[in-house]
Amino acid sequence: MREKRALTDRERRFGPDAPKVRSFSLDPIRVTDSQLRKRGPLLPVPVHVLPLIFANRATGRWLLGFAELRAARDANVVTHILPSVAAALRAGGVVRSCPHPTLRTAKRLQKRTEELVELQLTSKLPPMPATTSVKAALQSAAPIAPIQVQGWVRTRRDSKDFSFIELNDGSCLRNLQIIAKNTLPNYAAVQHLITGASITVRGALVASQGKGQSWEIVADEIEIVGASDDTYPLQKKGHTPEFLREIAHLRPRSNLFGAVFRVRSRLAFAIHQFFQERGFVYVHTPIITGSDCEGAGELFRVTAIDPKNPPRRPDGAIDYAQDFFARSTFLTVSGQLEAEAFACALSKVYTFGPTFRAENSNTSRHANEFWMIEPEMAFTDLRGNMDVAEEIVKYLIRDIRQHCAEDLELFAKFVDKELLARLDFVMERPFQRITYTEAVEFLTKSGEKFEFPVAYGANLQSEHERWLTEKHFKCPVTVFDYPKEIKPFYMRLNDDGKTVTAMDVLVPGIGEIVGGSQREERLEVLEENMRRHKMDPADYKWYLDLRRYGTVPHSGFGLGFERMLMFVTGVSNIRDVIPFARTPGSAEF
RNA sequence: UCCAGAGUAGCUCAGUGGUAGAGCGGUCGGCUGUUAACCGAUUGGUCGUAGGUUCGAAUCCUACCUCUGGAGCCA
Numbered sequence: 240m241r242e243k244r245a246l247t248d249r250e251r252r253f254g255p256d257a258p259k260v261r262s263f264s265l266d267p268i269r270v271t272d273s274q275l276r277k278r279g280p281l282l283p284v285p286v287h288v289l290p291l292i293f294a295n296r297a298t299g300r301w302l303l304g305f306a307e308l309r310a311a312r313d314a315n316v317v318t319h320i321l322p323s324v325a326a327a328l329r330a331g332g333v334v335r336s337c338p339h340p341t342l343r344t345a346k347r348l349q350k351r352t353e354e355l356v357e358l359q360l361t362s363k364l365p366p367m368p369a370t371t372s373v374k375a376a377l378q379s380a381a382p383i384a385p386i387q388v389q390g391w392v393r394t395r396r397d398s399k400d401f402s403f404i405e406l407n408d409g410s411c412l413r414n415l416q417i418i419a420k421n422t423l424p425n426y427a428a429v430q431h432l433i434t435g436a437s438i439t440v441r442g443a444l445v446a447s448q449g450k451g452q453s454w455e456i457v458a459d460e461i462e463i464v465g466a467s468d469d470t471y472p473l474q475k476k477g478h479t480p481e482f483l484r485e486i487a488h489l490r491p492r493s494n495l496f497g498a499v500f501r502v503r504s505r506l507a508f509a510i511h512q513f514f515q516e517r518g519f520v521y522v523h524t525p526i527i528t529g530s531d532c533e534g535a536g537e538l539f540r541v542t543a544i545d546p547k548n549p550p551r552r553p554d555g556a557i558d559y560a561q562d563f564f565a566r567s568t569f570l571t572v573s574g575q576l577e578a579e580a581f582a583c584a585l586s587k588v589y590t591f592g593p594t595f596r597a598e599n600s601n602t603s604r605h606a607n608e609f610w611m612i613e614p615e616m617a618f619t620d621l622r623g624n625m626d627v628a629e630e631i632v633k634y635l636i637r638d639i640r641q642h643c644a645e646d647l648e649l650f651a652k653f654v655d656k657e658l659l660a661r662l663d664f665v666m667e668r669p670f671q672r673i674t675y676t677e678a679v680e681f682l683t684k685s686g687e688k689f690e691f692p693v694a695y696g697a698n699l700q701s702e703h704e705r706w707l708t709e710k711h712f713k714c715p716v717t718v719f720d721y722p723k724e725i726k727p728f729y730m731r732l733n734d735d736g737k738t739v740t741a742m743d744v745l746v747p748g749i750g751e752i753v754g755g756s757q758r759e760e761r762l763e764v765l766e767e768n769m770r771r772h773k774m775d776p777a778d779y780k781w782y783l784d785l786r787r788y789g790t791v792p793h794s795g796f797g798l799g800f801e802r803m804l805m806f807v808t809g810v811s812n813i814r815d816v817i818p819f820a821r822t823p824g825s826a827e828f
Numbered sequence: 829u830c831c832a833g834a835g836u837a838g839c840u841c842a843g844u845g846g847u848a849g850a851g852c853g854g855u856c857g858g859c860u861g862u863u864a865a866c867c868g869a870u871u872g873g874u875c876g877u878a879g880g881u882u883c884g885a886a887u888c889c890u891a892c893c894u895c896u897g898g899a900g901c902c903a
Binding site: 394396397398399401402403405414416418433434447448449450451452468469470471472473474475476477478479481482484485537573594596598599600601602603604605606609610611612690691698700701702749750751752753754797798799800801802803812813824 | 829838839840852853854855859860861862863864865894895896897898899900901902903
């Protein structure tokens, strides 16, 4: 018996043999019954005719039209098309399907039916003029004509017979100078271009007659894609980062933030490159997690419970056993525990993703949503761990130094004059490694007057860390072997019974950038640690299993992505290295 | 959360009890292969909000809001 299959929308509309129209990103029309009811009767066109909307990029107008499809073997071919549509396509127009033509559009279309002409269009449509990035144009070795560039107007200046337009498309820091002569048909409109407007420029890339840039484009055509007006908040002059934070949706259009986010992208790439080159496996640890075991700070609860009518336990507390996951769940504060599981299988792994802390922290170094890199390595002790931490910090600096030189120069000029010298210094010199005990001794002997006293057994204060990195050693310092009392349960107990194999990498200006440890691999010791931290080992059965079956010494650390980015760029506020920062009382955009 | 500081034009700021200002931006005009262009004119305000003191408050007092810096928590 023949299998009966429901017809797809497309088949229903165009017949079972209708070709798929994929050759130039056309989606077949989908029309549902509900859309029909809402929008009225459908366009009465033959089944093999596909209504389309054509956008003419030259004029910015949308054209209604339709294309006739040649069925069967030569599928994916548009054979007939309205002349006006063909013209639009030749000029580099975009084609989209007209999702639900109504009777009204039908009438307009029917009037044009007679205009339908045959067009030699196979799957090769006239290519859209390729857009050259500003970066590529500026780096060109020879004149280019014709050339098309697209971007946003940074500023415009008038000269006697023409206008200078500074065009930026974010591909690099620098702008491309456009010469807009007064012979352009829309010169009057061009003269009203204001900072923020978007344009498409077609013309010729030629050697610049002026100083300050080697290339410029003499425009044959300037298409105003999107105008701007005098309410556009960005000026060509400098703005404070505080003001730009309030317009986070526009700030990437500024020099500073464009540079920051280009570097952010490159830094993320370099992180993957570092680990992939070394045989690490990238693990996606869960973002919604049930483990609240790290003591890494306050958690954001994830719940589907109706806040107006939550299920209650007999004692009146909300019963999260009736919640979506049948338990309490939170946004992750760390993927470490899960990464450990994968390290104990794939040997070397890393995570790189968002983490969340519900701390009410109001500092330039804390955000409630941030990205963290967490490598985890089997058969690796604390020393190996410190080696990798130091290596990656240096690797990332070197990579950014090499690939984002222009952006770094901007930071060195306007954000932090000593940036480049510091980066080079960190890259070249070994990090200072001292135990916590030695650090306390250095601090006690320093003679420095600290607001908070230095005492063995207490956490190092920001001012202490700063003294070590900025005043004493003047380089990154790795402090290790901390008292067990001030560190989490999973860190390996040293033979002295007093300290654990923790390590923090402190860098000048930022403070802690890496925090890690060798993990406790001995089942009994780990259970004892848990009890000491008032945790019930029964709640962490899966984590303890890693020690129960084939346990290995292993180590890992967390590297704060944004902190690294701050260090590399010299930007002093974490809110300025996150596209849309989440901080207490602030989650706009 | 705690401790400081700040909120005046679109932006950066001056104005400390007596008629709300400057520079930049925008607009108009001039000049000009300019480049944070230049010259002239012009536009632009609920002085964070709400109370209070005073003949009179941007200015003094109180509360609140927002932002910034620092601390704690950490990455």
